Amino acid sequence: xxxxxxxxxxxxxxxxxxxxxAGFFVFKxxxxxxxxFNAIHPxxxxxxxxxxxxxxxxxxxRVKIQSSVGGRIEEILVEEGRLxxxxxxxxxxxxxxxxxxxxxxxxQGKSEQSYWENVYKKTAVIAPMDGQVIVRSVDPGQTxxxxxxxxxxxxxxxxxxxxxxxxxxxxxxGQKALIGLDAYPDIRVTGAVEHIFYESHLQNNVNIYNVDIxxxxxxxxxxxxxxxxxxxxxxxxxxxxxxxxxxxxNRNGKTFVRQKSDxxxxxxxxxxxETGIQDxxxxxxxxxxxxxxxxxxxxxxxxxxxxxxGANPFSPQQRRSKP
Numbered sequence: 666x667x668x669x670x671x672x673x674x675x676x677x678x679x680x681x682x683x684x685x686x687a688g689f690f691v692f693k694x695x696x697x698x699x700x701x702f703n704a705i706h707p708x709x710x711x712x713x714x715x716x717x718x719x720x721x722x723x724x725x726x727r728v729k730i731q732s733s734v735g736g737r738i739e740e741i742l743v744e745e746g747r748l749x750x751x752x753x754x755x756x757x758x759x760x761x762x763x764x765x766x767x768x769x770x771x772x773q774g775k776s777e778q779s780y781w782e783n784v785y786k787k788t789a790v791i792a793p794m795d796g797q798v799i800v801r802s803v804d805p806g807q808t809x810x811x812x813x814x815x816x817x818x819x820x821x822x823x824x825x826x827x828x829x830x831x832x833x834x835x836x837x838x839g840q841k842a843l844i845g846l847d848a849y850p851d852i853r854v855t856g857a858v859e860h861i862f863y864e865s866h867l868q869n870n871v872n873i874y875n876v877d878i879x880x881x882x883x884x885x886x887x888x889x890x891x892x893x894x895x896x897x898x899x900x901x902x903x904x905x906x907x908x909x910x911x912x913x914x915n916r917n918g919k920t921f922v923r924q925k926s927d928x929x930x931x932x933x934x935x936x937x938x939e940t941g942i943q944d945x946x947x948x949x950x951x952x953x954x955x956x957x958x959x960x961x962x963x964x965x966x967x968x969x970x971x972x973x974x975g976a977n978p979f980s981p982q983q984r985r986s987k988p
Contacts, residue, residue: 701964702933704925707906707954714900714942715843716835720826720878722846722891724799724819734788735810736760738803743816745801749792755816756790756803763787796820799889822887823879824856826895830872835899836861842878847892849884856880858897900942906954907947912962913940922954923961933961 740757743749759767763785770777800817803809824844828836836858844854860877867873878895880887914921919937926934938953954960 702923702961703964704959704961705909705912707908707950707956707958707960709904709956710907710947711901711903712905712907712942712944712947712949713898714944715896715898716828716832717894717896718826718828718832720824720876720893720895722822722887722889722893723825724821724889725823725877725879726794726796726820727799728793728796728818729814730755730790730793730816730818731814732758732788732790732809732811734758734760736788736808737764738805738807738809738815739787741801741803741805743798743801745798747798749796749798749818751792751794753792754789755792755798757787758790758809759787790815792818794818794820819889822883822889823859823877824893824895826876826878826893826897827868827873828876828897830865830874833861833874833876836876836897841898841901843896843898844878844880845894846886847894849886852884852886854880854882854884902942902949905941906950906956908950908954908960909962910943910946910948911965912960913938913948925959925961 736758738756738758741755742757743753743755749755766781766785767778770781796818797820798816799819800814802813802817803815809815824842826842838858838861840858842856842858844856846852856878858876859879862875862877865872865874876897878897908922912922914923914935920940921935922938923933924936926932928934936953939951941949941951943949
């Protein structure tokens with residue numbers, strides 16, 4: 666049985682209209698009927714204003730150690746991660762002349778080799794400072810020159826934060842910092858700002874200043890080059906009177922909060938308050954409220970209304986009894 670094109674088109678149009686009307690009623694039935702409020706007390710707590718940025722774990726002083734003579738590495742006495750004192754022997758090597766002489770003596774027998782080993786001593790590679798071996802670039806038997814790096818020493822690891830020029834004006838020497846590692850998100854270390862660089866560098870078309878942060882402790886998992894997340898504490902107050910930011914309104918340069926009132930038509934009034942610092946969720950109240958005050962904040966929960974007017978006309982309806 667064939668259906669005419671006009672009938673088919675009108676059937677599609679009718680179906681679309683029906684679905685649109687149903688959607689309108691469903692949407693209308695889910696809209697909140699009025700603004701609701703919850704009453705809360707201000708609370709005492711700690712509030713912090715911080716600058717969040719990224720950075721990297723780096724050595725405070727990084728010293729590259731080279732040999733005073735070219736030759737062959739005979740012995741390595743330290744491994745990566747070893748803590749060494751100034752003057753400690755890191756490696757022993759034979760100069761180019763000694764290595765050639767010993768190789769020739771070896772062909773003449775052990776006694777000849779032993780003689781020249783005692784006469785022509787090895788050259789020691791000495792640690793120039795106290796620190797930790799963070800790089801070992803050579804192995805025994807390797808030939809090196811005076812320009813080759815044998816080891817790298819670090820006196821201690823720090824965190825270098827990358828601060829945007831719009832925030833650098835709020836960073837001061839001695840400010841506290843919280844440090845986290847991308848590789849170990851459960852580890853948190855405190856520290857302090859030790860140095861702010863005077864010269865910026867351009868990164869993604871933004872001027873960035875490096876800020877050295879000295880950790881209070883160095884966990885064993887810290888490694889040079891690790892990415893870090895840093896919060897520099899610009900301002901901190903303990904025992905501050907706090908409210909959620911949503912409880913405060915600004916009108917004509919003045920700050921107000923809502924409170925209950927039996928003398929107004931809507932059952933609430935606006936009280937002027939003086940505010941202080943704020944973080945991402947709370948704001949400090951300096952004057953106008955106490956811990957016993959009740960403050961109204963908007964109820965942001967969304968609840969579907971009961972099936973009254975505006976209910977879905979296509980949902981099953983309860984059959985009414987005949988009069």
